[in-house]
Amino acid sequence: MEPNKKQTVLIVEDDEFLRSLAAKRLDKEGLGVQVAVDGETAVAVAKEVKPDVIVLDLILPGLDGFEVLEKIKAEESLKAVPIIVFSNLGQKEDIERAQYLGAANFLVKSNFTLDDLLDKVKEQLAAIKPA
Amino acid sequence: MVLLLAAVVIIFHPFIFLWYGEHQKVKKLLQIAQLGLPQEGMVPADEVTKAVEAKQREIQAKELALNLANKRLDKLDTAKFEFVSVTTHQLRTPLSAIKWTFDMLAKGELGPVTDEQKMFAQKGYESTDRAIEIVNELLKIDSIQEGKDTRANYNFANVDLAELINSVLFLFANQVKARNIELIFNKPNTSLVAQVDPKRLHVVFENLLDNAVKYTKLGGRVTVTLSDAKLNSARSVAEVTVSDTGIGIPSGEQTKIFQRFFRSSNAVKLVTDGNGLGLAIVKDIVDNHQGEIWFESKENEGTTFHLTLPLQQAPLQINQS
Numbered sequence: 506m507e508p509n510k511k512q513t514v515l516i517v518e519d520d521e522f523l524r525s526l527a528a529k530r531l532d533k534e535g536l537g538v539q540v541a542v543d544g545e546t547a548v549a550v551a552k553e554v555k556p557d558v559i560v561l562d563l564i565l566p567g568l569d570g571f572e573v574l575e576k577i578k579a580e581e582s583l584k585a586v587p588i589i590v591f592s593n594l595g596q597k598e599d600i601e602r603a604q605y606l607g608a609a610n611f612l613v614k615s616n617f618t619l620d621d622l623l624d625k626v627k628e629q630l631a632a633i634k635p636a
Numbered sequence: 637m638v639l640l641l642a643a644v645v646i647i648f649h650p651f652i653f654l655w656y657g658e659h660q661k662v663k664k665l666l667q668i669a670q671l672g673l674p675q676e677g678m679v680p681a682d683e684v685t686k687a688v689e690a691k692q693r694e695i696q697a698k699e700l701a702l703n704l705a706n707k708r709l710d711k712l713d714t715a716k717f718e719f720v721s722v723t724t725h726q727l728r729t730p731l732s733a734i735k736w737t738f739d740m741l742a743k744g745e746l747g748p749v750t751d752e753q754k755m756f757a758q759k760g761y762e763s764t765d766r767a768i769e770i771v772n773e774l775l776k777i778d779s780i781q782e783g784k785d786t787r788a789n790y791n792f793a794n795v796d797l798a799e800l801i802n803s804v805l806f807l808f809a810n811q812v813k814a815r816n817i818e819l820i821f822n823k824p825n826t827s828l829v830a831q832v833d834p835k836r837l838h839v840v841f842e843n844l845l846d847n848a849v850k851y852t853k854l855g856g857r858v859t860v861t862l863s864d865a866k867l868n869s870a871r872s873v874a875e876v877t878v879s880d881t882g883i884g885i886p887s888g889e890q891t892k893i894f895q896r897f898f899r900s901s902n903a904v905k906l907v908t909d910g911n912g913l914g915l916a917i918v919k920d921i922v923d924n925h926q927g928e929i930w931f932e933s934k935e936n937e938g939t940t941f942h943l944t945l946p947l948q949q950a951p952l953q954i955n956q957s
Contacts, residue, residue, distance in 0.1 A: 522733050526740070533745065564725070593728035596775070615728040615768045618739045 511537035512630055515556035517547040517573065518591075519565050523614070527560065527591075530619040531626065544568025548576050551583055558629045560622065561608075563592035563599065574606040587629040591622060713897070724775045731771065735764040787924040790833040792949055797830055797874055798823045798862055804841040805860065808849055816854050822861040828874045830947045836921045837945075843914040844878040844941055850907055852882035852938075872947045873927070879940040885933040893931070894919040902935065926950060 514536050518524040521542075528538045539554050541547035543566045551559060559577065563570030570592060577583045587609035592599070595613035603611050610625055738761035740746045742754050749757065805821055812819045841860075848858045859879045866873045883902050885893055892898045897912040922929045926946050933939035 520729055520733070523729065523736070526733065526736050530736075530740065530745065593725050593732065613728075614732040615735065615771070619736050620739070620743070 511535070512558075513537035513539060513554060513556045514626055515539045515541060515547070515551055515554065515559045517541045517544075517559065517565065517570070518562045519543060520562075527619055527622065530623060534623055536626070542566075544570070544573045547573050548580075551577055551586070552580065555582065556586060557633060558626050559586055559588045560591050560626065561588050563590060563594045563603070571602060571606060574603065574608060578607045587632070589622070589625055589629060720774060724771050727771050728768065731764055731768050735761060735768065738764060790836065790924060792831050792833055794829050795832050795834045795837070797828045797832075797876070797945070799827075800832075800834060800837060801841055801860060801862060801876070804838060804845055807842065808845050811849055812858070815849065815852070815856075817849060817852055818857040819849075820857065820859045822859065822863075824862065824864045826864070828862060828864055828947070830874055830945050831949045832925060832945060833921075837925070840918050840921050840943070841876075841878075843918050847914060848878055848880035848882065848939070851903060852880045856881040866944065867947075871950075873944040874947060875942060875944050877940055877942050879938065881938040884935040884937050884939055885931075886935050890931075890933060894929075 514531050516524060516527050516531070516538060518527065518540070519542050524540055524542070528540055532538045539550055539556060541550045545567050547559075547561070547565075548568070550556075561570050561573060565573070568576070570590065574588060574590075577586065577588065584607075588607065589610045589612065590603045590608045591612050591614055593614045595611075595616070600611045609629055612622065612625060737746075738757045741749060742757035742761055744754070801821065801823075805819065808819065845858070845860070852858060857880070859877075861877045861879070863875045863877070866875050883906060885900050886902060889898075889900045893900065894915050895912075896916040898916075899912040919929055922943050922945075926949060927944050929941065929943040931939055931941045
């Protein structure tokens with residue numbers, strides 16, 4: 506990995522306040538942060554900026570998080586990007602479905618703090634093999 | 637001409653009726669001649685038919701009304717499910733926001749804070765976390781109630797029942813003290829080990845105790861009794877009773893007590909929040925343990941729930957005969 510290139514995290518979250526808090530926390534850690542407020546934007550931004558990690562909410566206006574997962578995993582240039590699902594859904598079926606669709610991790614928002622999220626993001630970044 | 641005819645009819649109508657009546661009598665006599673006399677006490681066939689038809693219409697009307705009521709209840713049920721799941725999911729979002737903010741404040745991630753400010757932020761964080769736990773519990777109830785929780789998901793293990801009950805009683809220590817309720821646990825001298833799903837059985841006793849404590853007035857008494865008296869019957873079962881001196885269940889509402897979302901009228905008056913799911917879940921779990929649950933209750937005197945739990949889970953669907 507190039508040490509001086511900022512690693513980028515795409516946060517997909519429709520709640521404005523949650524989004525800005527999460528962005529603030531990751532930005533503070535020196536990560537490049539991109540945001541998307543809905544599914545369509547998320548896919549478009551992902552294609553454009555090629556983030557290193559995606560933090561994805563599931564309940565989104567328009568395309569929902571599951572559909573975003575599918576679209577990104579179907580995209581050759583994006584399918585290797587680890588996706589951390591960060592949602593307030595958290596029933597067994599939701600988790601299994603996200604896993605099946607290729608999510609790297611699943612965190613129920615209310616059960617974690619942003620520091621926990623940061624840890625998981627770092628975990629995924631560390632696991633990325635240098636291209 | 638027409639007028640004349642009308643006048644004749646009007647003037648002579650009593651006679652016309654008489655004549656018609658006679659005509660009917662003659663007809664009936666002819667019928668009797670053909671079919672024989674109706675037996676004593678027997679209602680003429682046409683009246684029977686009429687009565688049957690009327691009854692049928694009545695039944696049809698009732699059926700229609702019942703169907704409608706049932707449909708409405710089904711809708712209500714679905715609406716309540718949706719309500720539970722939507723509110724819980726949607727509650728989690730603002731709760732997350734508050735939790736994260738307090739957390740970042742407490743850790744100084746939003747700028748320097750004094751020790752006192754840090755302490756307050758920390759308390760705010762803890763309170764929010766408690767609220768989140770409650771929401772999580774509701775979601776658990778929700779998923780159990782959506783029928784996703786079947787016996788196949790159960791994890792049976794050999795558990796000391798007294799220990800399990802004690803761990804539940806421990807949860808109520810503060811509540812009981814605050815309400816000045818006497819909490820008694822009677823258990824046999826020897827330990828009773830049964831094959832149960834400890835997590836779910838925990839929910840059973842939690843719900844029963846919660847009701848007992850919640851609906852018992854200050855200074856009342858709640859007694860939990862674990863008994864091995866039924867060990868020597870054909871099938872070894874442990875019996876547990878949870879008895880309170882609470883508000884009781886009105887006799888007219890007792891048949892509904894295990895129904896989902898049902899709350900007795902006096903319970904609603906006393907404790908406004910409550911989802912009416914507790915006992916439905918209890919029944920479901922006890923059934924899945926091949927146990928039985930029943931109760932007796934008198935309004936304003938108290939309620940006693942009895943439940944039996946087999947010590948061994950029999951393999952399912954074995955026909956004894």
